[in-house]
Amino acid sequence: MRDVAIVGMGCTKFKARWVDKTYYELAFDAAKMALEDAGVDKDRIDCAVYGIYNDFFQRQYQPDAFVHDYLGLGLKPMVRVNSGGATGGAALRIGYAEVASGLYDICLVLGVEKCADCYNYEVAMATPEVLRAILYTADMTYDNPAGRTAASGFALAVVAHREKYGNPTDEQMAKVSVKNHFNATKNPVAQSPKIITVEDVLNSRMIVEPFRFYDNCLYTEGAAAVILASKKVAHEITDNPVWIGGLGASVDYVMPGNRPNIYTYESSRVAARKAYEMAGITNPLKELDLAELHDAFTGTEIMAYEDCFFCEEGRGGDLIDEGAVMPGGEIPVNLSGGLIGCGHAVGATGIMQTFEIATHLRGQAGERQAPNARRGLVQSIGGTLCTWTVCLVLEN
Amino acid sequence: MDEKEREAWYQFHHRKYGIPSDHLRREFEAELSGQNPVDAPLEVPDKMEILFKYSYGQQSRFFRELRENKAIYGARCNECGKVYCPPRSHCNDCYQPTEWVRLEGTGVIRACTVQHYTTSAFIKKLPFICAYVQLDGTDFLLMTNMEVEDVRKIAVGTRVKAVFREERHGSITDFYFKPIE
Numbered sequence: 413m414r415d416v417a418i419v420g421m422g423c424t425k426f427k428a429r430w431v432d433k434t435y436y437e438l439a440f441d442a443a444k445m446a447l448e449d450a451g452v453d454k455d456r457i458d459c460a461v462y463g464i465y466n467d468f469f470q471r472q473y474q475p476d477a478f479v480h481d482y483l484g485l486g487l488k489p490m491v492r493v494n495s496g497g498a499t500g501g502a503a504l505r506i507g508y509a510e511v512a513s514g515l516y517d518i519c520l521v522l523g524v525e526k527c528a529d530c531y532n533y534e535v536a537m538a539t540p541e542v543l544r545a546i547l548y549t550a551d552m553t554y555d556n557p558a559g560r561t562a563a564s565g566f567a568l569a570v571v572a573h574r575e576k577y578g579n580p581t582d583e584q585m586a587k588v589s590v591k592n593h594f595n596a597t598k599n600p601v602a603q604s605p606k607i608i609t610v611e612d613v614l615n616s617r618m619i620v621e622p623f624r625f626y627d628n629c630l631y632t633e634g635a636a637a638v639i640l641a642s643k644k645v646a647h648e649i650t651d652n653p654v655w656i657g658g659l660g661a662s663v664d665y666v667m668p669g670n671r672p673n674i675y676t677y678e679s680s681r682v683a684a685r686k687a688y689e690m691a692g693i694t695n696p697l698k699e700l701d702l703a704e705l706h707d708a709f710t711g712t713e714i715m716a717y718e719d720c721f722f723c724e725e726g727r728g729g730d731l732i733d734e735g736a737v738m739p740g741g742e743i744p745v746n747l748s749g750g751l752i753g754c755g756h757a758v759g760a761t762g763i764m765q766t767f768e769i770a771t772h773l774r775g776q777a778g779e780r781q782a783p784n785a786r787r788g789l790v791q792s793i794g795g796t797l798c799t800w801t802v803c804l805v806l807e808n
Numbered sequence: 809m810d811e812k813e814r815e816a817w818y819q820f821h822h823r824k825y826g827i828p829s830d831h832l833r834r835e836f837e838a839e840l841s842g843q844n845p846v847d848a849p850l851e852v853p854d855k856m857e858i859l860f861k862y863s864y865g866q867q868s869r870f871f872r873e874l875r876e877n878k879a880i881y882g883a884r885c886n887e888c889g890k891v892y893c894p895p896r897s898h899c900n901d902c903y904q905p906t907e908w909v910r911l912e913g914t915g916v917i918r919a920c921t922v923q924h925y926t927t928s929a930f931i932k933k934l935p936f937i938c939a940y941v942q943l944d945g946t947d948f949l950l951m952t953n954m955e956v957e958d959v960r961k962i963a964v965g966t967r968v969k970a971v972f973r974e975e976r977h978g979s980i981t982d983f984y985f986k987p988i989e
């Protein structure tokens with residue numbers, strides 16, 4: 413396999429709604445930024461991978477074909493990836509394979525999502541209709557009729573973890589929310605920069621127990637893109653490549669009833685282990701300088717500390733209590749603000765996380781720059797109780 | 809658009825999408841009465857809808873038994889003996905065929921939470937329990953929702969039994985669980 417580098421990248425602002433852009437117009441903006449960042453013309457792109465999650469969100473089946481057309485990449489090969497919340501990470505994995513295999517030298521990996529065109533006229537809000545669109549990804553015969561949401565699936569796992577290990581507590585989860593909203597105040601593309609307190613989180617309304625309003629990420633519209641290149645081409649294009657040093661992926665049983673337990677996310681553990689093996693990491697807490705973990709919910713971020721082996725199983729709550737995951741801590745987590753602070757534009761999220769880590773590795777993160785950042789982890793998860801996980805180790 | 813044209817617009821979209829006219833008026837009156845600049849983003853309603861007549865395939869008997877006999881069936885692997893509910897024609901471990909076994913309809917809650925917010929389709933049922941139930945005699949979990957008077961009475965370990973609805977359609981919602989007193 414050939415070494416693969418990120419040689420260009422771009423990310424639109426993450427917003428609750430981009431009323432003045434369609435999904436392919438957002439995709440265009442991210443692609444243009446990434447091409448300008450790499451300093452290459454679009455004709456140099458050999459192939460593309462599009463991460464787009466929900467066809468209802470885009471109000472379009474096969475939206476990838478229309479993105480490809482709008483970007484002017486006609487006659488080049490492309491493929492669309494859809495792996496739930498892990499769509500962005502999964503798209504990066506396929507883009508990596510396209511280049512590492514030697515099939516292509518330069519690959520555009522682009523994620524885009526536009527959810528808030530779904531609209532519930534009765535309550536005059538997008539969210540319940542967005543959730544209805546997502547419910548079509550639950551098993552249509554057995555699970556869809558139960559009216560569960562993505563939040564209730566993840567909540568069941570957090571409840572199970574809490575019953576086994578006594579954490580994450582409400583306070584620990586609230587601290588994660590405070591941290592991620594704060595981190596977002598330093599990130600110019602973030603949707604929800606906010607200075608809030610633990611009490612604000614604990615006093616916010618219950619959504620799905622134990623998640624309160626501020627424990628949840630928000631739905632976001634936006635696009636993010638990276639340009640991947642083989643080693644030889646990367647050195648021609650840029651002086652500051654960011655390398656994909658490790659990559660791991662795993663897909664668990666989507667029907668959680670078929671799993672031996674639900675108090676850990678096994679796909680995350682397998683994916684992280686594989687990524688570390690490939691990158692030669694044996695002590696992630698010491699050998700990683702920062703991480704972007706998929707905090708769709710505060711409780712899942714705490715479980716991710718364990719699933720990415722930053723601590724022993726059952727001790728995730730300690731990491732937020734001790735401050736290890738805070739800015740300036742041993743392993744700052746979600747300096748972008750994560751999904752809670754920066755936003756969750758589903759197909760674009762894993763690519764936004766990658767954009768964030770690469771920005772730090774390039775030393776371009778400004779006020780939120782992690783000092784001496786040499787190596788970072790991206791964890792991209794999705795599906796019912798974390799069906800999909802893709803982990804990437806990025807290095808400079 | 810003048811008032812008559814706007815009214816026709818509301819009626820047309822109400823008929824086409826089933827959106828109440830007053831909701832349409834609330835959302836689109838500013839636009840249709842010319843208050844938005846010509847270059848401002850233009851929003852319009854839409855709906856995606858497909859009708860089906862689909863088959864349950866090898867799971868057909870499960871749903872016919874629910875509808876006709878108020879009975880819940882599992883599927884037992886001929887090789888390893890594991891009992892699946894939801895049922896399946898072949899074990900996903902041994903790849904051998906399963907056979908039907910009638911279940912008691914009693915079980916235990918293995919995981920549960922309370923939903924205080926949900927999708928458009930379920931919003932009127934809030935709050936309700938979202939749970940995984942393991943039916944007695946099976947090795948797997950079934951996702952369910954429970955509408956109960958006191959959500960605090962439902963926890964991991966709570967024994968439950970299936971209750972069949974009077975009107976059954978041959979779907980998983982032909983029964984629901986309630987706690988065994």
Ligand SMILES: [Zn+2]
Nearest residue numbers: 885888899902
């Ligand atoms: Zn078997």
